[in-house]
Amino acid sequence: MKVGVLALQGAFNLHIQALERLDVEATEVKSPENLNSVEALIIPGGESTTMSFLIESSGIFDALRKSSDNGMPILGTCAGMILLSSKIIDGRSDQKHLSLIDIETRRNGYGRQIDSFESDLSIEGFDGSFRGVFIRAPLVEKVGSKVEVLSQVNGRPVMCKQGSVLVTSFHPELADDDRIHAEFLEMLSKS
């Protein structure tokens, strides 16, 4: 089992470290060829405008949509959630998004860095709370009927799943708690 982490920009190393703590082979994905060698993909936090520019220039955009059509499990955190969503509000007008989960996200919907926060989340299926770290986080404005909402903050979804795609508006890779990564690997073993 080999899991890729999109390594164009952002906190990809922290995801690789989380996967390694769970004894999974993890590798950086910077090209369509890299993507073909992995069974699942994590799209990390970072700047979504930067990543959407690089995901296209690297040729990964088209390759990733094809892999997802073939059922590849994908986890997107923060900027990763934005890139996977079906509509981006307050993004750049030409910002690329993959439309692999039926949610609308508002960039920086929780405010600027000064409003970034930590909060204890209750997540469906988890015993005990999970420390969610929200950094200039996207706000989920709308979810489609096929989307499962697994956690909410203040009445707004912060963790959602549709088929093989799992997204969080917070950063599980910053939390020192690998349960969300373990959950994602569980999805992979079932797929």
Add this chain to the structure above:
Amino acid sequence: MDEFNHDTGTRLVKRGLAEMLKGGVIMDVVDSDQAKIAEDSGATAVMALERVPADIRRDGGVARMSDPEMIEEIKNAVTIPVMAKARIGHFAEAQILQSIGVDYIDESEVLTPADEAHHIDKWKFDAPFVCGATNLGEALRRISEGACLIRSKGEAGTGNIVEAVRHLRSILGDIAKISQADSAELFDWAKRLQAPLPLVQEVSQTAELPVPIFCAGGIATPADASLVMQLGAQAVFVGSGIFKSEDPAPRARAIVEATTNYLDPSIIAKVSRKLGEPMTGIEMDSIETRLAERGW
């Protein structure tokens, strides 16, 4: 935001943003048009300032925090994080920057220092701080004061990478040595570096700085970005190098691509073609004011 149980301004939240900026390019901009060009070219953040370092160097005089109005305009023009500079030790400028919602404060030697002995107590702020360093001792002193991100100082506004390379090699070289040192030697390291012992012990154990380290000062080409990333920088700041060049947008995009693909010379060769003239550089021996010597 409505009321719910949450904590802002925590160490994790402040250091977390630096993690999100890794592998990216932070660009100096002087107005909202430049800020938009930077965002469209893939910058992860912009540094809002009235004059880029090359112009500060040329003009001389006292360089201060930028006009809050100008910073607001840039904030409103882009969706990416906006950083701004306060003078070393000038906590009142930093308070102003925090109050207008700047995402990262750079306590910067590019501006004229306000205090000859003290840097800002950065723990007092909810906004995160980045500080420059020329060596490991300086980096650890800044971290002990609450900096969440360290950058090499380089020699800003010169378009000459030599000083940034010296600083990176010094910081990362000493980290490598400390990680090999035995516990008794760490007391001497702390003394020599003039840095707090607990931080020296932490570096020895983890073999890395407790916060991310980026490169700043003198980056002018995609190859410069690749060089410093290969030396161990985790992202790059480009000051005068973009908007003092002949054709800023393509150069900005090329430096973004080079920072991501820093290990692939064929990609860097591709993006380096036909970029026009880079900024004119300055030889170190010919400069009068060494900005890197500011701060202690």
